[in-house]
Amino acid sequence: MSEHAGEPAAAAAPEADAAVHVIAIDGPAGAGKSTIARALAARLGLEYLDTGAMYRAVTYAAMRRGIVDDDAAVAGLAHEVTLEVGEHGVLVDGIDATVEVRSAEVTRSVSRVAANSAVRSELVERQRAWARRRGGGVIEGRDIGSVVFPDAELKLYLTASPRVRAERRVAEAGGDVDEIEAAIAARDDYDSSRSDSPLVQADGSRVLDTTGLSIEAVLAAIERLLEPDVDLDVDRGVGAT
Numbered sequence: 001m002s003e004h005a006g007e008p009a010a011a012a013a014p015e016a017d018a019a020v021h022v023i024a025i026d027g028p029a030g031a032g033k034s035t036i037a038r039a040l041a042a043r044l045g046l047e048y049l050d051t052g053a054m055y056r057a058v059t060y061a062a063m064r065r066g067i068v069d070d071d072a073a074v075a076g077l078a079h080e081v082t083l084e085v086g087e088h089g090v091l092v093d094g095i096d097a098t099v100e101v102r103s104a105e106v107t108r109s110v111s112r113v114a115a116n117s118a119v120r121s122e123l124v125e126r127q128r129a130w131a132r133r134r135g136g137g138v139i140e141g142r143d144i145g146s147v148v149f150p151d152a153e154l155k156l157y158l159t160a161s162p163r164v165r166a167e168r169r170v171a172e173a174g175g176d177v178d179e180i181e182a183a184i185a186a187r188d189d190y191d192s193s194r195s196d197s198p199l200v201q202a203d204g205s206r207v208l209d210t211t212g213l214s215i216e217a218v219l220a221a222i223e224r225l226l227e228p229d230v231d232l233d234v235d236r237g238v239g240a241t
């Protein structure tokens, strides 16, 4: 696939488009969003977009240019840079940065870039364009149900205890669980308290606490929510609480 979540946005996107069917998955770092979004998309025959990778890609491009602390320059860069985020990985201006965007350096700087309103509005337009071109998809991030697709067909808010989220990151990439738990908590705080599009449980979202749940159990809970007789307007949690 690989179609570009990356082409600079052209015209403004209409707020709601009845023909675009989006499953929005939001939540804090390490809640299992990527694993679940990818598996759900495969089961439903939809494409999957990791919007965190887009913020990471802009951060990486800014670091390479030595401008990551200059918010105005980063905003300009976000308009110009070519990003391709897909199953193949992440290309930034045509160069493979799949590994680099996950580095500790990028992780340390990405919250600042993600708090930059000009960067956000550019990437939000690209995310809407990505979905319009496909008629929808499974899209994960922090503001997908609250800002990018408030009319999404299903809005999920995935969470898990801070300890479990840190343990998952350690299992993926190694490191000290106490340090990673502290770093995750700091990033959650920053992402939840920024003024533009903070991490929140969107209106109408279903909260799924994945602590102690297998991937299969989470997918089964989501598939139940997608059954036609389930009333998605009711705002209540499912799964382990």
Ligand code: DC
Residues within 6 Å of the ligand: 029, 051, 052, 053, 055, 056, 110, 111, 114, 115, 140, 141, 142, 143, 144, 187, 191
């Ligand atoms: O999910 P992640 O850890 O790869 O996200 C990287 C950063 O980008 C994280 O600090 C939250 C931010 N982000 C955001 O602000 N909005 C999104 N839609 C996705 C990610």
